[in-house]
Amino acid sequence: MVEISIILIGAAIGCLYAMIYLKQKKKKAAFLAENEQKANATRLLPVGMLIAKTGTHRGMVFAIESSGLKIGRDKARNNVVIDKEIVSREHAWIGLEDGKVVIKDLNSLNGTYINSMDAARIQTAELKDGDVVFIGKTNSETFKFKAG
Numbered sequence: 001m002v003e004i005s006i007i008l009i010g011a012a013i014g015c016l017y018a019m020i021y022l023k024q025k026k027k028k029a030a031f032l033a034e035n036e037q038k039a040n041a042t043r044l045l046p047v048g049m050l051i052a053k054t055g056t057h058r059g060m061v062f063a064i065e066s067s068g069l070k071i072g073r074d075k076a077r078n079n080v081v082i083d084k085e086i087v088s089r090e091h092a093w094i095g096l097e098d099g100k101v102v103i104k105d106l107n108s109l110n111g112t113y114i115n116s117m118d119a120a121r122i123q124t125a126e127l128k129d130g131d132v133v134f135i136g137k138t139n140s141e142t143f144k145f146k147a148g
Contacts, residue, residue, distance in 0.1 A: 046063045046064060046065055046066075046148045047064050047065065047066050047095070047096055047101050047147075047148045048064045048094075048101050048127070048129075048145055048146055048147045048148040049061050049062065049063055049064060049145075049146040049148065050062040050064060050069065050080070050094070050133070050143040050144070050145060050146075051143060051144045051146060052142075052143055053132065053142045053143060053144050054139060054140060054141065054142045055082065055084075055135075055140050055141035055142065056082050056083070056084065056141065057080065057082070062079065062080055062143075064094050064095065064101065064148070065095075066095065066096045067095065068093055068094060068095025068096070069093070069094045069095065070090060070092070070093050070094075070106075071087075071091050071092045071093075071094075071135060072087060072088055072089050072090040072091040072092070072106070073087045073088060073089050073091070074089040074090060077089065077090055078090065078091075082135065082141055084136075084140070084141065086110045086135070086136035086137075086138055086140065086141070087108075087110070087135055087136055087141065088106065088107075088108035088109050088110070090106045090108075091105070091106060091108040091112065091135055091136075092104060092105055092106055092108065092112045092133070092135065093106055094127065094133075094145075097124075100126050101126065101127045101145070101147065102124055102125065102126050102127065103122065103124070103125055103127050103133060104123070104124045105121065105122055105123055105124075108135075108136070110135075110136035110137050110138075111136065111137055112133065112134065112135060112136075113133075113134040113137065114127070114131055114132070114133060114134070115131055115132050116134075117134050117137050117138070117139070121137075127145045127147075128145070128147070129145065129146060129147035130144065130145065130146075131144070131145045132144050132145075133145060
């Protein structure tokens, strides 16, 4: 009789421990999933838009997420694909850097320009609302930046 009582008490304690362990594990999994979702949401917050003024995508609007937007000729590596010889495979990147929206030329052959093709070719530049981005030194592929 005493042995059965000890076994029953042991089983009850084991079940209680298992329930507490599983509840904690479930809470931890929910906490991790929530934090990952928040991190993804932060990474994907729109920081602005590119509005195609001329060229292949004229009239189209592209959201610039905080993780960035890449422009180029290579379909596998870019978010905005421009299939023209003046555009490099990976031409430019726009995204957040130190809390500012910047554009970086990715060592393109024909350059990236802001507001005028007569301006100096940029390497990295902060974008301001209303800036016009020239992809290559022609008027054929231009985008207006709209701050988010």
